[in-house]
Amino acid sequence: MKTLKIPEATIIRLSVYSRYLTEVDRKGIITISSGEVAEGVGVSPAQVRKDLAYFGEFGTRGVGYNVKDLHRHILKILGLAQDWSVTLIGLGNLGLALNSYKGFRERGFIITSVFDNDPQKVGTIVNGVEVMPIEQLEEIVAANKTQIGIIAVPSAVAQDIADKLVVSGVKAILNFAPGVLNVPPEVELRNVDLAVNLEVLTFNVGAQRF
Amino acid sequence: MKTLKIPEATIIRLSVYSRYLTEVDRKGIITISSGEVAEGVGVSPAQVRKDLAYFGEFGTRGVGYNVKDLHRHILKILGLAQDWSVTLIGLGNLGLALNSYKGFRERGFIITSVFDNDPQKVGTIVNGVEVMPIEQLEEIVAANKTQIGIIAVPSAVAQDIADKLVVSGVKAILNFAPGVLNVPPEVELRNVDLAVNLEVLTFNVGAQRF
DNA sequence: ATTGCTTAGTGATATAATTAACTTACTCTA
DNA sequence: TAGAGTAAGTTAATTATATCACTAAGCAAT
Numbered sequence: 001m002k003t004l005k006i007p008e009a010t011i012i013r014l015s016v017y018s019r020y021l022t023e024v025d026r027k028g029i030i031t032i033s034s035g036e037v038a039e040g041v042g043v044s045p046a047q048v049r050k051d052l053a054y055f056g057e058f059g060t061r062g063v064g065y066n067v068k069d070l071h072r073h074i075l076k077i078l079g080l081a082q083d084w085s086v087t088l089i090g091l092g093n094l095g096l097a098l099n100s101y102k103g104f105r106e107r108g109f110i111i112t113s114v115f116d117n118d119p120q121k122v123g124t125i126v127n128g129v130e131v132m133p134i135e136q137l138e139e140i141v142a143a144n145k146t147q148i149g150i151i152a153v154p155s156a157v158a159q160d161i162a163d164k165l166v167v168s169g170v171k172a173i174l175n176f177a178p179g180v181l182n183v184p185p186e187v188e189l190r191n192v193d194l195a196v197n198l199e200v201l202t203f204n205v206g207a208q209r210f
Numbered sequence: 211m212k213t214l215k216i217p218e219a220t221i222i223r224l225s226v227y228s229r230y231l232t233e234v235d236r237k238g239i240i241t242i243s244s245g246e247v248a249e250g251v252g253v254s255p256a257q258v259r260k261d262l263a264y265f266g267e268f269g270t271r272g273v274g275y276n277v278k279d280l281h282r283h284i285l286k287i288l289g290l291a292q293d294w295s296v297t298l299i300g301l302g303n304l305g306l307a308l309n310s311y312k313g314f315r316e317r318g319f320i321i322t323s324v325f326d327n328d329p330q331k332v333g334t335i336v337n338g339v340e341v342m343p344i345e346q347l348e349e350i351v352a353a354n355k356t357q358i359g360i361i362a363v364p365s366a367v368a369q370d371i372a373d374k375l376v377v378s379g380v381k382a383i384l385n386f387a388p389g390v391l392n393v394p395p396e397v398e399l400r401n402v403d404l405a406v407n408l409e410v411l412t413f414n415v416g417a418q419r420f
Numbered sequence: 421a422t423t424g425c426t427t428a429g430t431g432a433t434a435t436a437a438t439t440a441a442c443t444t445a446c447t448c449t450a
Numbered sequence: 451t452a453g454a455g456t457a458a459g460t461t462a463a464t465t466a467t468a469t470c471a472c473t474a475a476g477c478a479a480t
């Protein structure tokens with residue numbers, strides 16, 4: 001099995017291309033060149049071609065790419081040909097926002113279970129899903145064969161939730177709690193730290209100092 | 211003025227180190243080595259030293275770094291020696307979550323104004339700040355000399371809001387709307403696309419295919 | 421068919437970032 | 451105060467990523 005290493009930056013760009021192609025397709029455009037994609041998402045044409053070249057040949061020389069066809073290929077590459085069962089832990093403000101975030105369902109991420117330890121919240125229905133107590137996490141997530149967990153709890157309990165998700169068999173975790181989580185290597189982990197993003201900005205705003 | 215290029219990855223790590231140092235300092239630990247920091251945040255010791263070396267010499271050979279001192283230096287580097295005035299546009303679920311996000315204030319990001327175009331929301335007070343109509347954005351943001359804008363509106367109107375922020379004089383924009391925004395080069399822009407993060411995960415979960 | 425134009429695919433080159441290895445400096449002990 | 455041990459700082463090597471420039475392939479017009 002060929003396992004050539006693909007840069008994460010490439011994956012992120014593919015995701016961006018795919019969103020752009022949705023837009024282009026909606027306009028009824030049939031064919032698009034690497035240059036036009038590049039222009040649309042703000043990268044170089046060579047970058048677009050290189051990114052795609054990791055996965056095959058999707059275009060026609062002298063012509064460009066068929067929009068629908070390319071879009072389908074990229075979705076397949078990103079693993080979005082299927083839906084994904086997602087569990088969300090933590091129904092604070094951020095958890096609530098994530099639970100109702102349209103972008104997830106549009107891309108095939110279906111939140112199939114939601115957990116919180118606040119007795120006031122447990123038993124209520126949010127977005128069609130009943131909030132369950134954390135104690136039942138392992139049981140429910142394992143039974144549903146849920147592949148992805150989203151952690152939106154305070155940092156102090158994030159590692160505990162991550163451990164529970166791991167034993168329940170999730171393959172990937174998206175963590176919104178600041179701080180470092182430890183998970184076994186076979187579980188994919190990504191951290192989104194909202195404050196870090198602001199700090200990169202403030203650094204750059206003042207960066208003429210260096 | 212020396213303008214050597216510093217990798218963005220370095221800035222992100224500095225932000226992570228700084229959070230870790232807060233924790234270490236709270237435990238009353240006085241001195242820490244690059245190896246211990248590395249261990250704590252999951253990178254290599256050489257990486258820690260390299261990252262810091264861009265900005266000066268903060269440690270003592272044979273000893274390590276003074277925790278408080280290093281922490282202070284990193285905050286200074288990140289531009290967090292001062293508070294930042296932030297404006298938030300869009301009070302949907304995500305906007306509400308961001309508005310009440312503790313991590314921002316802790317790091318010196320003060321949300322000084324909030325805008326929405328829903329008449330039901332305008333005039334209400336959220337987290338001590340009155341929600342104002344978008345029409346008054348330019349006036350208020352300019353008057354407050356707000357440096358950072360957070361966009362949490364639907365994609366369709368994100369560019370329009372970005373334009374308004376730019377003319378109001380913000381130096382940096384954190385955008386949560388999917389899609390590409392155009393801003394002049396002197397304005398720093400960062401995009402946080404929540405679905406992209408999930409897509410990197412799903413790619414990696416299925417990546418043995420390549 | 422031939423020519424010119426366009427654009428994907430690709431190998432070579434350049435740049436950037438990370439890791440490793442080495443050098444210097446400080447502390448502590450005998 | 452000499453020597454062992456430790457850990458920061460720094461230079462060099464390696465690896466990864468992005469850019470460039472070329473080649474090949476298809477299309478349109480004559």
